[in-house]
Each structure stands twice: as structure tokens, then as C-alpha cells.
Amino acid sequence: MVLVRVYGQNTELLIDRKAETANFLLLQKAGYAPRLYATFNNGLAYAYVPGEVLTSNMVKNPSIYPLVARMLAKLHNVECGPSMSKEPVIWRRTYHYLSLIPPTFTKCQLQKRFVECFPDGIDFLKQELQELQQNLSDIKTDVVFCHNDLLLGNIIHNDGKVTFIDYEYAAYNYQAYDIGNHFAEFAGVSEVDYSRYPNKEFQISWLNIYLSEYNQCKNAAGTVTFSEINDLYLEVNKFSLASHLHWAIWALVQAHHSAIDFDFIG
Template sequence: MAQTLEYIIDRERELKAIKYLSAAGFGAKLLGLFENGMTQSFINARTLTPSDMSNPKLAAQIAIQLCKFHQVEIPGSREPQLWNDIFKFLARASVLQFDDSEKQGRYEMISFEEVHDAVTHLKDLTDLLDAPVVFAHNDLLAGNLMLSEDEEKLYFIDFEYGSFSYRGYDIANHFNEYAGFDCDYSLYPDKDAQCHFFRHYLQPDRPDKAQDEDLKALYIETNTYRLASHLYWALWALIQANTSSIDFDYLGYFFLRYDEYKKLKEECFSLTQSFLSCSGT
């Protein structure tokens, strides 16, 4: 399990970034760093639930905080890591061997040529969007959001997946987490709920002043990277299935996320290609 985490999570990147994120007011206060770890203060707050995230008031707070998070300056290369990570996961996931014959049989049902084509084609499409690159949280699920009722303050925590990435990916990944642990993707926010979030993200002080063209661009961007989120966590799950000691059906989770990608692909590609055509890209 430790080797798996080291392969998936860049601790050096996390420890470097957390100093700046903590100084900007994100997460618990950083008290000290040591090799491959840190000491932080205690946060007296409750963890959100997936249903909390869709509450309009909390959604607005999350959007405002995410805007601030994306503005934190982290020194070093700003090269986005999303596709590097996905291709790295794909290379590892495509050469696994399972001791369990039932798992091996399910694994052999996967066409990695098909998955490689899916990743390549989606990367080619997203490259055309020229989406802003930010330091992204990349794992903004309910469990990484805490609300202090006393302080009336929302906390982002756990930055181990943080990296420079695309603005729309971070938002889309968050929206996918509306599905909760049951992975009910019918709970993915509709266009009105997304625009409510986008307005507070784009114009935290005056959400009503967000421009229609900016809202449309962010909507397209987010719902294209929605597919990338499914591919990322599908491949992540395969690696976990081979090495994790946690009692969870990671293989089943791969198929769930990959099937959701396939279900949405045509609609999302069509939406994005239409937008690019109209904008002359």
C-alpha cells in the first residue's frame, strides 16, 4: 500500500505546496514539516456530506473559496500534471497481474487499447480549450471539506493530490463528487446549479456581474474535463485494486467510472466541438 501511495501521490510536491496554502489560510495551520510528513493544528469543524455540497448557500461558499485557492502562488513549474498523471496511471494499470483468478478474469475484460484511445482523444480535445492553469486541489470531495459552525468558516483539507492543473478539471472533479459514495451520477449538478457555482467563482464579490460569455466558456470547460475526471479515477482504481489492502471493490469502481465516461462521451464531445466551431477554434 505504501508503494502504491508513493506512486500515485507526490509527497515532495504536497509538502512544498502546503507551506504556501497554509500561509494563505487553507487547511489546518501548518506547525512543522519533517521527512515525508507534517504536523498541523486541530480544526474544530464537521466534515460535509455530499448532499451539503449541492446546498446553494454552501455551493456559493465553496466556489468563492475555490477561486481564492486557485489564486495562491506556488513557486516552481506551472506545467499542468493532469495528463502526465493519467498516462502514468495507464502505463502502470495496463500491465497488472492478479493472484485472484476472478479478479484477473475481470481485469482481462478491459481493452487498454480502447482506454488509451479514449485518453488520447480527450486530451487532444481539451488542448483546444486552452483552459487556465491553476494550482488545483484535485480531490475536492465532501470528506475534504469541513465547516466550522462557530467560525462560520469553510475549510479545504488534504492536499495530497494537489498539483498544477486545469481550472475546469478541478471544478468538474468536485461536481462529480456530488454523486457521493453511492456514485449516483444523476446527482451531478444541472446547468442552473452549475451557473450558480460559476457566478460565485468568477465574481466572488458580485456574482450577478459575471459575464454570459465567461459563464458559457467555464461551463464548456468544466463539462469537458468532467470526462477526464472519470478516466483519472478509473485508472487510479485499477492500481488500487492490485495493491490496496482496503476491503473495497476497486475493479468494480474502475468499470463504474469508465462506463460513466463512455455514457457521457458523445454528449460532451458534441457540446465542446460545437462551442469550438462557433468560437472559430
């Protein structure tokens, strides 16, 4: 079965479609993506991935979450060519999204909600982003090839295997960001419930599995130490803040430009 995906209205403002195709081909070559059959100006065609999309219950299932942890560790070890920037994408991309937020929303209800949430407007968001960048930039987490959008809907489970789909945001980024973003997605999208954010016990177990696979892919000797796990745990939960701010700014852009019937501001 072949899937044909047509790009949404104004998505080129947020997504580099040439980079998406390059990501697809890179991961296909590594054996982590379905076959890409064709690309065209406003979409692409690729092989269907059979299976179930993860739910908030499935993602914590003891038989499933280790598969996700190991798969992400493998993806984080994918080697890219010299043409791809090795700089963490999060700051550059988020500042770009910030520049796309309109001074005033054309829909009165959106403008009212924006002012309620952000009385100081875009300047407040810019200040928050600058402070967050300053506080996180000194953290010595690895910079690796990341998915950058590992929400539950982008993980397909089938017969003891998981496949990640949708690579339009993939790029080099902080290792801890990609994991923190995944954990933040446990809360859901349309019906958000932050009580579903994974607790420390779950995260420690998840990170232990992840690091074991990550080190094995790098041919690193020795067992994973608690110090390694705890360091990454602290990094992940700090970078999850960057994930929240990044997608909040993304949502404001979508609220103005997207034709999708979705309450991006809430």
C-alpha cells in the same frame, strides 16, 4: 488538537510526498490550510480542523455551496514559486498511473472484472486517454493552482466557513478540470448515484459565484457576463470526462497495490 497521518502502503507510487509538503506549506502561508507541525518519512502531523465533512445534501445547500465556490476561486489565485511546474498535471499524472497498471492482476477476481470492463485491456485505456487529451487540449481554460481532489470528504464546514484538506494531489492544472472534478464528486464514492450530479441551473449559479470571486481576486473590473459563465460551464463539463478517466485509472492501480479493504473496480 493535532492529527498524525501515516501514509498508506505503496502510496508513494501515486503521490509525491515532497510536493505534498510543499503544497501544505504554500496553502498554510496563504491562510487556507491548518498549521503543519512536523513531517517524517512515512507521515505528517498538523492541526485539527473542526467542523462537519460535507455530505451530498450539504454540498447543494444554498448557504454552503457559495462558500465552496468562493474558496476554490481563492485557491485558484494562489501564486506559487518558480520551482513548481506550471504545466497542467492531468495528462502527465494519468499516463504515469496508466504505466502502473499490471499486465495481469494477481487476484483472479480482479483480473476477471478487469477483462469484463476492458476486453481490449490497457491499450483501450491508452487510446481513450490519447483521444481525450487531443479533444481537450485546445480548450482555452486558465491553468491555475488546483486542489485536484475536491471530493466531499475533503471539505470541512464550520460556522459559515469551509476549509479544504488533503493536498497530496494539488498542482497546476486546468481550472475547468478542478471544478468538473468537484461536480463529479457530488455522485459519491462508496455508493455512487449520478442523479446527484449538479444540473445546469445549479452549475450556472455556482459558476457565477465562483467567477465573481475569481475575477475579484485578480482585480478584474466589471460584472461577470453570461457568456463567461456559459463558456466555463461548457469547459467544466468537458473536463469532468478527464476526471472520470483519471480516477478510473487510479482505481485500477489501487486495486492492485492498496492494502485497503475497498472495492476499487466495483
